[in-house]
Amino acid sequence: MQKPLKDNIREHYERFSLPEEQLRALLALSKDASFSHQQVSESVGWGNASFVRVKKFGVLGLSLCLLIGLMLFGSRYLIRSEGERITLADIASEAAYHHNKHMSNEIVASSLDDLRVFFSKLDFSLIPSVRLPTDQFELLGGRYCSVKGVVAAQLKVKERLSGKVYTYYQADWPEGVTEISAPQEFYDRGVKVELWEERGLLLILAHDG
Amino acid sequence: MEFSAENLNRYFRYCFALTRDEVHAADLLQESIKRYLSRPGLQSSTKIDNPDRYFLRLIRNQFIDTIRTHELETQSLVTEEIVIPIDGRTLEDVLIDREEVSRLLSNIAAAEREILYLWAVEEFTLAEIAAQIGKPLGTVLSKLHRIRLKLKNFVLEDGGDAKASER
Numbered sequence: 001m002q003k004p005l006k007d008n009i010r011e012h013y014e015r016f017s018l019p020e021e022q023l024r025a026l027l028a029l030s031k032d033a034s035f036s037h038q039q040v041s042e043s044v045g046w047g048n049a050s051f052v053r054v055k056k057f058g059v060l061g062l063s064l065c066l067l068i069g070l071m072l073f074g075s076r077y078l079i080r081s082e083g084e085r086i087t088l089a090d091i092a093s094e095a096a097y098h099h100n101k102h103m104s105n106e107i108v109a110s111s112l113d114d115l116r117v118f119f120s121k122l123d124f125s126l127i128p129s130v131r132l133p134t135d136q137f138e139l140l141g142g143r144y145c146s147v148k149g150v151v152a153a154q155l156k157v158k159e160r161l162s163g164k165v166y167t168y169y170q171a172d173w174p175e176g177v178t179e180i181s182a183p184q185e186f187y188d189r190g191v192k193v194e195l196w197e198e199r200g201l202l203l204i205l206a207h208d209g
Numbered sequence: 210m211e212f213s214a215e216n217l218n219r220y221f222r223y224c225f226a227l228t229r230d231e232v233h234a235a236d237l238l239q240e241s242i243k244r245y246l247s248r249p250g251l252q253s254s255t256k257i258d259n260p261d262r263y264f265l266r267l268i269r270n271q272f273i274d275t276i277r278t279h280e281l282e283t284q285s286l287v288t289e290e291i292v293i294p295i296d297g298r299t300l301e302d303v304l305i306d307r308e309e310v311s312r313l314l315s316n317i318a319a320a321e322r323e324i325l326y327l328w329a330v331e332e333f334t335l336a337e338i339a340a341q342i343g344k345p346l347g348t349v350l351s352k353l354h355r356i357r358l359k360l361k362n363f364v365l366e367d368g369g370d371a372k373a374s375e376r
Contacts, residue, residue: 001306001307002304002305002306003304003305003307004301004303004304004305005300005303005304005305005310005329005360006300006301006328006329007329008305008306008307008309008310009310009314009325009326009329009330010329010330011307011310012307012310012311012314013222013225013226013326013329013330014222016221016222016225016231016234017218017221018217018218018221018235018238019235022235023214023217023218026212026217026238026239026242027212027214027217029239029242029243029246030212030217030242030246031212094243097239101235103232104232143232145236146236146240146275149240149244149271149274149275151275
């Protein structure tokens, strides 16, 4: 039965919703925004009420307010600086989040050559890692993803001995993140995340900790 | 700005309209929220006039930024197009079978899907769509005209067994 195109398109899209688990995760993530915004708004809340109190308490009050204002300005500046800088912990947190989503591979492949063909749109070539020798780890496949806004390869590897599956990323270094000389470890959302550098690339391995 | 479950699903559907893939749509939404959280304006007293439309634009920009390097389809979102003169008719009068909608959406470019989504789901006017995507109204009309032509082609491909018709 024919219906207006508009109605059909609307009904088509209404069939799609976020999976419950992802919806919960995004709600939790977005609450961070409300918190940060509220926190900062409160810290810079120099409204009329504050001014009235300054007049009431005189010079001592004024000095106190100036001191508090200076402290708040400082904390605001610090919050801003921290918010704009991408840290390794941020990257680890994002890797842990993706690991927990257990997203399916876009390509199933057990060889690096096959994966290189699929990941031809990356600005770099996938590399074999000395930390994941092929006699111990088996490639399962991968998909495109992003790490702090930089397009990256998200691979799945299986430890041959234990059968444990790891989420493994190869990425360019996000802007502003300093390359590391030694591997770093983080725990986030119950996931152990290891980050290291090889041949100029950022490599990340996430697994249930 | 409050991200309710209802709004998150709305934004997810917009992401899906752009990416045509549920997994990529979820990724896009997540990246957009993170970008929203880290934007410098969040920590200033500057008010956003329409946070909802601001966030839709942020999703669009994130889609272009993130996928550009490996999704050629986005070219149609970011490149200027030749505006062709058309009669100004929209798609309001088009009737279509339900099963044809999926086929239509998988046979049109991301930019065209985006316009259809904003028009049908968000119920934007054509002028609002033009403002939202930062293109002249003529470009929006031109794309609608192209969608009409594609719908007509479907009818021809079906050997005259009309699936879409005009009132």
